[in-house]
Amino acid sequence: MAYLAKLRVWRGDAGSGALTDYKVEVNEGEVVLDVLHRLQATQASDLALRWNCKAGKCGSCSMEINGMPRLGCMTRMSTFTEEETLTITPMRTFPVIRDLVTDVSFNYAKAREIPSFTPDPSIKPGEFRMQQEDVNRSQEFRKCIECFLCQNTCHAIRDHEDNEQSFSGPRFLMRVAELEMHPADEADRRNIAQDDFGLGLCNITKCCTEVCPEHIKITDNAIIPLKERVAGRRFDPLVWLGSKISRRPEPAGTPAVPGKR
Amino acid sequence: MATNDTEIERFSYDVVVIGAGGSGLRAAIEARARGKKTAIISKSLFGKAHTVMAEGGAAAAMGNVNSKDNWMVHFRDTMRGGKFLNNPRMAELHAKEAPDRVWELEAWGALFDRTKDGKISQRNFGGHEYPRLAHVGDRTGLEMIRTLQQRIVALQQADSYEFGDPDAMIRVFAETTVTRLLKDGDKIAGAFGYVRDTGKFILFEAPTVILATGGIGRTFKVTSNSWEYSGDGHALALLAGASLMNMEFVQFHPTGMVWPVSVKGILVTESVRGDGGVLKNSEGKRFMFDYVPDVFRAQYAETEEEADRWYTDPDNNRRPPELLPRDEVARSINAEVKAGRGTPHGGIYLDIASRRPAEYILSRLPSMHHQFLELADVDITKEAMEIGPTCHYVMGGVEVDPDTAASSVPGLFAAGEVSGGMHGSNRLGGNSLSDLLVFGKRAGDGASDYLDALGETKPVIAQADLDAAVAEALEPFSREVGESPYEVHAELQQTMNDLVGIIRREQEVKDALAALEKFKERAKALAVPGERAYNPGWHYAQDLRNMLLVGECVAMAALEREESRGGHTREDHPDMEPEWRKVNLILTLDGDTIEMVHQPIPVIREDLLDLFDISELKKYMTKEELAGHHEAAALEEGH
Numbered sequence: 001m002a003y004l005a006k007l008r009v010w011r012g013d014a015g016s017g018a019l020t021d022y023k024v025e026v027n028e029g030e031v032v033l034d035v036l037h038r039l040q041a042t043q044a045s046d047l048a049l050r051w052n053c054k055a056g057k058c059g060s061c062s063m064e065i066n067g068m069p070r071l072g073c074m075t076r077m078s079t080f081t082e083e084e085t086l087t088i089t090p091m092r093t094f095p096v097i098r099d100l101v102t103d104v105s106f107n108y109a110k111a112r113e114i115p116s117f118t119p120d121p122s123i124k125p126g127e128f129r130m131q132q133e134d135v136n137r138s139q140e141f142r143k144c145i146e147c148f149l150c151q152n153t154c155h156a157i158r159d160h161e162d163n164e165q166s167f168s169g170p171r172f173l174m175r176v177a178e179l180e181m182h183p184a185d186e187a188d189r190r191n192i193a194q195d196d197f198g199l200g201l202c203n204i205t206k207c208c209t210e211v212c213p214e215h216i217k218i219t220d221n222a223i224i225p226l227k228e229r230v231a232g233r234r235f236d237p238l239v240w241l242g243s244k245i246s247r248r249p250e251p252a253g254t255p256a257v258p259g260k261r
Numbered sequence: 262m263a264t265n266d267t268e269i270e271r272f273s274y275d276v277v278v279i280g281a282g283g284s285g286l287r288a289a290i291e292a293r294a295r296g297k298k299t300a301i302i303s304k305s306l307f308g309k310a311h312t313v314m315a316e317g318g319a320a321a322a323m324g325n326v327n328s329k330d331n332w333m334v335h336f337r338d339t340m341r342g343g344k345f346l347n348n349p350r351m352a353e354l355h356a357k358e359a360p361d362r363v364w365e366l367e368a369w370g371a372l373f374d375r376t377k378d379g380k381i382s383q384r385n386f387g388g389h390e391y392p393r394l395a396h397v398g399d400r401t402g403l404e405m406i407r408t409l410q411q412r413i414v415a416l417q418q419a420d421s422y423e424f425g426d427p428d429a430m431i432r433v434f435a436e437t438t439v440t441r442l443l444k445d446g447d448k449i450a451g452a453f454g455y456v457r458d459t460g461k462f463i464l465f466e467a468p469t470v471i472l473a474t475g476g477i478g479r480t481f482k483v484t485s486n487s488w489e490y491s492g493d494g495h496a497l498a499l500l501a502g503a504s505l506m507n508m509e510f511v512q513f514h515p516t517g518m519v520w521p522v523s524v525k526g527i528l529v530t531e532s533v534r535g536d537g538g539v540l541k542n543s544e545g546k547r548f549m550f551d552y553v554p555d556v557f558r559a560q561y562a563e564t565e566e567e568a569d570r571w572y573t574d575p576d577n578n579r580r581p582p583e584l585l586p587r588d589e590v591a592r593s594i595n596a597e598v599k600a601g602r603g604t605p606h607g608g609i610y611l612d613i614a615s616r617r618p619a620e621y622i623l624s625r626l627p628s629m630h631h632q633f634l635e636l637a638d639v640d641i642t643k644e645a646m647e648i649g650p651t652c653h654y655v656m657g658g659v660e661v662d663p664d665t666a667a668s669s670v671p672g673l674f675a676a677g678e679v680s681g682g683m684h685g686s687n688r689l690g691g692n693s694l695s696d697l698l699v700f701g702k703r704a705g706d707g708a709s710d711y712l713d714a715l716g717e718t719k720p721v722i723a724q725a726d727l728d729a730a731v732a733e734a735l736e737p738f739s740r741e742v743g744e745s746p747y748e749v750h751a752e753l754q755q756t757m758n759d760l761v762g763i764i765r766r767e768q769e770v771k772d773a774l775a776a777l778e779k780f781k782e783r784a785k786a787l788a789v790p791g792e793r794a795y796n797p798g799w800h801y802a803q804d805l806r807n808m809l810l811v812g813e814c815v816a817m818a819a820l821e822r823e824e825s826r827g828g829h830t831r832e833d834h835p836d837m838e839p840e841w842r843k844v845n846l847i848l849t850l851d852g853d854t855i856e857m858v859h860q861p862i863p864v865i866r867e868d869l870l871d872l873f874d875i876s877e878l879k880k881y882m883t884k885e886e887l888a889g890h891h892e893a894a895a896l897e898e899g900h
Contacts, residue, residue: 013794029521031636041747045798046791050306052487055527055632057403058309074635097458098795108307112427116415117370125364126323129379135372139397142372142404146308182370215631257418258425 001028005035005077006085009047013098019087026077032088033061033072036100048099056213059147063100064089069149069211091152107148110168113196114175115254118187134183141178141222143214144171150208150218156201167198170208170218177222180229190230191253199227262460262793264738267731269453269462274300276708277452277467279439279494282310283402283697284677284704285473286409287362291705292471293416293431297712300465301413301433302454304489308410311475311487312697315402316530316628317386318394319698320691321359325380327575330391332356333872339692340873341556342388342586343656343685344827345842345881346507349865350663351683355692355699362698363395369415371408373397385535386690388586390560391575394691399530399628405694437463439493440803441730442470442501442673445720449501449672453730457800460793462731468720469708471666472498472659472675473701477511477811479804481652481762482754485517485528491804492811494679498659499810499850503668506681506845506860508657508811509818510828512688513763515540515590517651519608524636526651529611529629531690533646534583536625537572538613540594541645542602548609549582552593556837556880557585588687588827591650595763598649608649614642650763654693656684656828657818660847665707666700672711672720676704686827736787737802743788746801753780753805753812761816766832770820777813784809810855817857818846839883867891 005026008019024039033051040047051061054073061072066080066087080086094102119128150170151157157169168176176193179185193199206219216222276292278285281303292299303310322335335356340347367373367381373395374382383392397404417427424430439454451466474494478486495505516529534540542548550568553561561582562568568581583590594609603609613622619642623630626641633639633646658681659668666674677697684692737746760773784805789798824838825831845860867889870878875892887893 027522029637030523034523040797041745041751045745045747045789045801046796048795048797052305052309052311052489053314054487055314055524056635057400057628058305058313058487060305060309076636101458101795103458104306111411112414112417112421116411116418119368119370123368125361125368128364128367130372130375131379132375132382135375139372139374142397142407143400144407145313145403179370182372185370258421 002026003082005082007035007039008085008087009036009039009099010089011047011099012096014096017096030077031073032065032070032075032077032086035077036072036088048097048101050101057145059145059213062091062147062149062152064091069153071147071149071213074213091148093152093158094148104148106164107146107151107169107171110172111175113168113256114172114179115187115189115192115257117179117182117185118254119184120186123184128184130183137181137221138178140216141174143216144174145214146171147213149211149213153207153211155205155207156198163198163201167201170202170223173197173199173202173226174216174218174222177226180226187254188251189254190233192256193226194230194234196256199223199230264793265735266793267462267735269464269727269731271464271466272300274298274465274467275712276300276469276471276705277302277465278471278473279452279497280310280473280475280677280679281305281307281433282312282473282475282677283405283409283694284701285310285471286406286413287698287701288471288473288676288705288708289431290409290412290416291702292709295705295709297709299431300467301431302437302439302452302465303433303435304438304457304493305436307433307435308406310406311489312402312406312694314485314487314528315405315694316399316528317532317535318384318396318401318691319359319363319405319694320386320389320393320689321363321395321695322356322393323360323363323381323383323395325376326383326392330393334390335359335393336869337872338389339689340685342689342692343687344837345685346826346845346862347685348663348682348863349869350863351700353869354663354703355683355696358699359695362695362702366405366408366698369408369412371404373404384532385584387531387534387584387590388689389691394535396532398624399532399626401694434463438800438803439497440734442497443722443726443730444501444670445722447502447671448720449670450720450722453727455734457795460796460799462734464722464727466722468715469672469674469711471704471708472673472679473677473704474679476655476678477808477815478652478654480753480757480808480812480815482758483517483526484652485514485526486652492807493804494675495658495814496807496810498668498670498673498675498679499814499848499855501670501673502849503670503673504660505814505848506657506660507686507818508655508814508848509822509846510656510686511652511815512587512654512656512828513591513650514653515587515594515650516611516648517653518637519604519647519649520606521637527632527636528651528653529646529648530626531587533611533613533626533629536613537617538611539581539583539616540590541610541612542597543604544602548597548602549585549590549593552589552596553582553585554589556877557589561585586687586689591763592830594650604647606647608647610645611648612645614644654678654688656686656688657681657815662707664703665710666704667707667711674704674708676700686829734803737789737799740786740788743786744783746787746789746798746805749780749783749787750801750805750808753777753808757812757815761812761819764830764832765819767820770816773816774813774820777809777816781809810850813855814848817855818848821846821857837881839881842881843886
């Protein structure tokens, strides 16, 4: 049952690199990560790649397999024919460090800009009461394993470097949605979602949802409802009228956290 | 950079936490809360630590589902699970403080599954008398690590406002490995290592180090553990002069995947059984009824009917034997397979499909469903899973003071899996996540108190020690041709699996020790091609030293302890011996030699002893030990 698979693996660093051809043994039931490990152990001990759990739970082994953003540990070799040549490249959106390892620090910087969970300070630990139906929505988003495949695939980042400043990407717009829908959170992140995190740049092509290994409905359940909340606040005629009649100025919402941009 | 570049980037911190899983992050949060400048060192990216793989939940006697639960019941269950070898003070602190630590996570944004009245839901698990595990489906570890990660971000945001720099007081050094702890005399003075991305050396000058490096599973071939679990903290502690204890106790989780071969060992959560799944052999028999040991006889059902009633009426029925502590279940599975009643791929069946509706399985066990469907083409709502034991956890670890998590080396602390004592000879499922939180916080406090007492005196790192650490790290680059770290590691894993695995025999463990000597020799002649930047071969070479040290500790203690208890089963000494219950095996390093001594276990305080019925205790303890129990007189009279 074992056969030799033809792999073309991108080898190199930030300066330069090229696809390198290998032939590696494949056994029944194996995933791409198994084959890369065998390549490391037998032919290329310095092949750089990230991995941890090998069970689709940690989101470390993100890569592009035949151009598709995938987790190496969840991509079965049986989905390819024995004759096919597999092209394995690093995530294209992020700067290469070495081989299949990329610099994903952009994501950690964006995470720091979103105002954190802000509960009512008078509620003591142990006193929170929330219904399951009210936590379901945010729980879906908290399934995120931060593999950053959605960030990698989103064309608003992938093809537009200039958006790096103004666009947080699907993972972090989803984090904003998660906090906005958290039943115990009190901050208002709607303005900054639009103004600081670039919600408007998303034109709902759903590429992020397609590549999500956790099958989170990022666009339908997080981004579109977030857009509706923002629109409700900004463009609802009654809200607009209320803000004109009322003497109180409209609250500006919670500001973004100053980050290291 | 050139492979022989010796340049070192230097940092200065109050507290250096090595490891960014549950215990490391909780320790760092506490140290930061105490005003200490804190570094978190992570071998992986931030948020990827092994805690992420914990599935079932965090055990805490909140009493949300069954109001009879309290810390005393939890304490009892923990001691029973560990076969009374646990450090009783640790088990006490853990049981008392776990609820507060879980509630705290909720105040930091965690979203646990809920009860009908809106509290944190709790689920059943092996060895726990009441539903006790706070959980989020079967991805509780992910929720915990993300919550702690986001709490650290929240603290950094506060520092961003206060100091204009999010890294001012707490900084994460991702993809950084520590290879040596450095001392000034007998005191900790810092930690030396390298940044994986660049291969550059890095030095942390710090009077306190908290080890939170997790376990040793990568020493074994079939394991649920990731590459990070190479016993780094265990080895760093030994090399720094601290002592390890109970290293013979290694937990083989009863349910790991067995097929396809490439996923062999990947964890299948105990929640499958907690939520109604049962174990069957190839003849379709629920065999666990045949394996209930005497010490647990009173608490477990004797018929399938009673066991099935327990799920809906736990007050009037006893628990199903599938929910015995992990050591018992793993041994039973092993015995069934050996008796020729295994599955085609050498496991046994774990069946929830025929016992619960698909909708229930999908809501309670979504990630198990996903894992089997994607990796094994098995739909667990329709078919049984094939499972078998997998190396999962080490009960042994750094010997620490229960209240402060301090090791025997001043300034060195340890929390979580890398520490020893809490779980005795066997850990209950769910007690790890809570352990991380309780003792992570205590380690952060312990290190802060130590710093406060230390005052202005700063330990100094000797240049000679630093030079030696640099030379050691660069050694594998010094030869063109040599042993491959991958090959030596693969052989080590096979040896530990075959000879010091779930069932041990004297001669086999001796063979393992002889093999380890040869591996140590080969590890002195490693060669790693390539550059310094992100070179996994070089990284492997560093980890190998730790795995060899830890493997030797496990084998030595396994040979010494001539009884079977918890995570240590000797085929040639199959019984639990009360005399051995009084002994902890303590390991230290003297030059290149590991030394082992017998040390009496701490005495169980009388008020804690009184939480048990004396008829149960006498199964474990000698008469002299029971003298303090309030029913001791009755025992004396022969009642």
